[in-house]
Amino acid sequence: MTEIKASMAGSVWKLTVGTGEKVEPDQDIVILESMKMEIPIATETGGTVKELKVTEGDFVNEADVIAIIE
Amino acid sequence: MTYTDDLQNRVDQIKKGGQEKYHRKNEEKGKLFVRRRLELLFDEDMDIEDALFANNMDDGLPSDGVVTGIGRVNGQDVCIMANDSTVKAGSWGKRTVEKIIRIQETAAKLEIPMLYLVDSAGARITDQVEMFPGRRGAGRIFHNQIKLAGRVPQVCLLFGPSAAGGAYIPAFCDIVVMVDGNASMYLGSPRMAEKVIGEKVSLEEMGGANMHCSVSGVGDVLVQSEEEAITYTRSYLTYFPANFRNKPGVTDPVDVQAFEKSITDLIPENQNAPFNMYDFINRIIDEDSFCEVKKKFAPELITGLARINGKSVGIIANQPRVKGGVLFPDSADKSAKFIQLCDAFNIPLLFLMDIPGFMIGTKVEQAGIIRHGAKMLAAMSEATVPKISVVVRKAYGAGLYAMAGPAFEPDACLALPTAQIAVMGPEAAVNAVYANKIAELPEEERPAFIKEKQEEYKDNIDIYRLASEMVIDAIVEPNDLRNELTKRYKIYEAKNATFTDRKHGVYPV
Structure with missing residues (x-):
């Protein structure tokens, strides 16, 4: 089980995967918006998206868990 | 036995390092013997070794646990100190410290790079009066490093622990290459942390190579093996001159890699x-x-x-x-x-x-x-x-x-x-300047107004305009x-x- 964490504070702009979806290493999971920039958050490990902890528009702080990959 | 045989026997014995069981223990961890590390580092054999006989009157401390000398890397003479962790875990006694200080002084005199191959448990507490507080105690090693900084390249290859005061050797180097799984740096060991401040933590978490290269930034380059650490170091040094008085060497120009996308x-x-x-x-x-x-x-x-x-x-x-x-x-x-x-x-x-x-x-x-x-x-x-x-x-x-x-x-x-050069991007700028105005507008008129102002702003920071102003x-x-x-x-x-x-x-x- 891998926790995917926000690399910096910002708001969730786009979810690029859905729960239950298979993901490859380095695949983007969500795209945050921060400092007017698109900030892609990728998973280092492959697997299945077990849980998405955020929805579009949510504010996240640095190190908040965004998703869980199994 | 002739005098020369006697000499040769003693040299051979010293060059074997510590007891066999410590060699085996290192092997199990994927650690190479100090002299093997040096063979890999240098173009050929090490040219000069000083104080091989340091502490030779004491049976268990060949070379007092550190090798110091000069050899060539990419054709350039470099000074090295290399801990021998088969000798009392590479710990520092009086002569260990004196040897390190002397090779640093040589690097300063010759103005050639100084490399530290570190694998050491730190000070020998039993020798503290001789090696810790004085003018030529361990503090002088750091003083010398600080003096050498910016004069000659200083590189630390961290193969094992670098504990307590010893952790300042990497800290004062230009760059620290750490072997994942074996290299570590810390001021107080996990055991000490538990005793003194009550923290329970693993060595890897507190002072491991991965942590230092990604979280603390005390480490610079994370490698998977000692061979990789040495290859990286040899390559790294090709970008540098021997000292601050010279310019880096020039290699034959190589074309840029060919890519489909420009x-x-x-x-x-x-x-x-x-x-x-x-x-x-x-x-x-x-x-x-x-x-x-x-x-x-x-x-x-x-x-x-x-x-x-x-x-x-x-x-x-x-x-x-x-x-x-x-x-x-x-x-x-x-x-x-x-x-x-x-x-x-x-x-x-x-x-x-x-x-x-x-x-x-x-x-x-x-x-x-x-x-x-x-x-x-x-x-x-x-x-x-x-x-x-x-x-x-x-x-x-x-x-x-x-x-x-x-x-x-x-x-x-x-x-x-x-x-695009500006105090801030168009979105942020329009929000900053027209926040009140935007709030006053009926909601349906806002997007058009914002877009218009953003376009105006973009014209204002147009790169040709900035070139015209000679920015x-x-x-x-x-x-x-x-x-x-x-x-x-x-x-x-x-x-x-x-x-x-x-x-x-x-x-x-």
């Missing part, structure tokens, strides 16, 4: 969309010449050595793919040391800008982002080597300043046609950037600048 294809039109700066770097440097420093630490900023047309250059580049390329306290800190490293050894600098600015918010303010940012600006400003900045895309706010903007005496500030020195066709840089670095080689007249600055550390 630089123009690479850069997204939308300033806010990310792209991978490594792809950009690989399109302007000699193929396979990138030697990255601190890859895992603060990856929103890339720092590394490379060659352009056979000549060394130090690259500082924003990475829009990570954290939007925004500068954080750690990335500012990372670049400050890298800039000083390059400037000290006459390696020209190249700044590649695509930066929305410094991070804002409570977290970074509490972490002191202002003083860390100031540190980066100071290092960049003081650098007198040939210095070129390239505005690849956006350069907003203090980001422009930190990345060698026009006010900081770069030899040239170049822009690509995709460049930048040239607008360069992206696919021609490598040629432009080659020409300019060749011409700027003649530069001979000193920053200003004083003892030294007061650093905003």
